Amino acid sequence: MFDFQNQPVDVQLVYSEALKHGRIVGGKAYGSWSKNRMAAFILYNYGIELVEIPEAEFLPNKKGNDIRLAVDCIEMALHNKIIDTFFLVTGDADFTALVYKLKSYGKRVIALARMRSTSYELVSAVDLFIPYEDIVKNERLVDPIDRLSEELEIFLKRSGKEFTVENISRFLNAFNINPSKYGYETMSSLVDTIYERKVERPEKMKEIKLILIREAIFGTLTDESLSVLSKANHVNLSDLKTALEILLHDGILEKQDNTYSVIRNKAFFATLLEKYPVEYTSLVNFLEKVYKAFMNGKVKSLNQIQQSEFKLSSTEFKSYLEAVKRSGCLKGIDDTDYISYSTPAKLVCDLEVFKTRTFSYYIKRVLSHTFVFREELEYIKELVFSNDQTLFDSCLHYLIKNGEVTELGNVYFYTPK
Incomplete structure (x- = not known):
């Protein structure tokens, strides 16, 4: 049940979170949908009933919205016995009595809302409270190449065709896919990337290499420990061994007395950044264009920034968007600090600060x-x-001052806030 008028949220994120707690059999959302058409469209596609609530200034009784939501919940609890959990998207203390009533009917109640606009009474009453900030913070941008690849794989399977370069090319041409939309100049380069990712899985290998590096630094990495590491991280043992061979070949790991240790050279640090590709000039250019677009009102959320406007690979584009999102330079229209990729947002700093905080990522x-x-x-x-x-000094100074990096002697540590 969405109290959207008082608790506007990223619908897709919240719906995905709700699915983690069981099958969704119905729901209602209360808001002024003429002013929230995109949210209304998404909710409608999810099968959520839209209840139109006039704007607050036109309501003779501003509690009318709360009453309707409460009455609907009680009716659903009494007449739909298969519902065992209510998922409320609200932080309003007025719903505390409703929560206790639903629990008296044997229902489990979960609430999700922004922490700063949530009452202590409601948090205490529900069985589980989920801060909206947490799911936004953990949001991950889906790489458009990966999404296209998944759609392609499904289509080819249904067509009884194999995942080959030739079939990929036919599919993309048949559906008039524009490679420039994904940051590629030619169709062949886009096809090669899709095939490489699915068959050779370089992105997955980057993550596996980081698993091995962390174990070598903070644990004990041996041949015998690989099987344990494989199970703990849900990674194929053969993939771990392949990644280990790559790290040894590239001079990032060395083996002494059956134990692998890190060689802390430039290649080692480059490997740590493989998953978050960054190139100085292209990121500066990206930030300047994004800053201008936000300030001119051409874009109002991160997902409105088009990859086709930049000469970037999909992994670079994804990396830069993630860095911008986590820079702290964007705030929601209602001044909330936590925004999703689709949250309408505004820039709250000048260009130099924007660069400093984004590069700090x-x-x-x-x-x-x-x-x-x-x-x-x-x-x-x-x-x-x-x-x-x-710029480097500015970033390091900012991180230390902000308490995200701690300097002890001649060693620097990450101290997440």
Whole structure:
């Protein structure tokens, strides 16, 4: 049940969260849908009934919305016995009595809302409270190439065809797929990338290499420990061994007395950044264009930024959007600090601060995998900042001042807030 008028949220994120707690058999959303057409469209597609509520200034009784939601919940609890859980998207204390009534009927009640607009009484009453900020913080952008690849694979399976370069090319041409939309100049390069990702899985291999590196740094990595590591991380043992061979070949790991250890060189730090690709000039260009687009009102949310406007690979584009989202420079229209990719947002800083906070993301990415000695900062400065000393110093100073990086002697640690 969505109290959308008082608790506007990213519908897709919330619906996905609700699915984690059971099958959704029905629901209603209360709001002024003439002003929230996209949310209304998504809710309608999910089978959620839309209840039109006039704007607050036109309501003779502003509690009318609350009463309708409460009455509907009670009716559903009494007349639909298969419902065992109510998922309320609201933080209003006025619903506390409703929660206790639903629980008296033997129903489980979950509430989701923004922390700052949620009453303590409601949080105490429900069986489970989910801060909206948490699901937004953990949101991950789906790579458009991966999405296209999944659709392609489903189509080819239904057609009884194999996942080959030739069949991929036929599919893309048949549906008039424009490669520039995905950051590619030619169809053949897009086809090669799709095939490579599905068959050779380089993105998956990047994650597996990080698993091995973390184990080598913070645990004990041996041949015998690989099977345990495989089960703990739900990774094929053969993939772990392949990644291990790559790391040894690239001079990132070395083996001594049956134990693997990290060689802390430039290649090591480059590997830590493989999953979050960044190139100094292209990111600066990206940030300048994004800043201008937000300030001019051309885009109002992150998902309105089109990859086709930049000469970036899909992984770079995804990386840069993630960095911008986590920069803290965007706020919701209602000044909330936590926004999703589709949340209408505004920039609340100047361009230089925007650059500093966005580039800082990549220092944090490295430090989330390993501590860094002072002399090793030179690798990060070269790989991320192309030796821009001023910007690098600004980012490091910001992270230390903000409490996200701690300096102890000549060692730097990531201290997530």
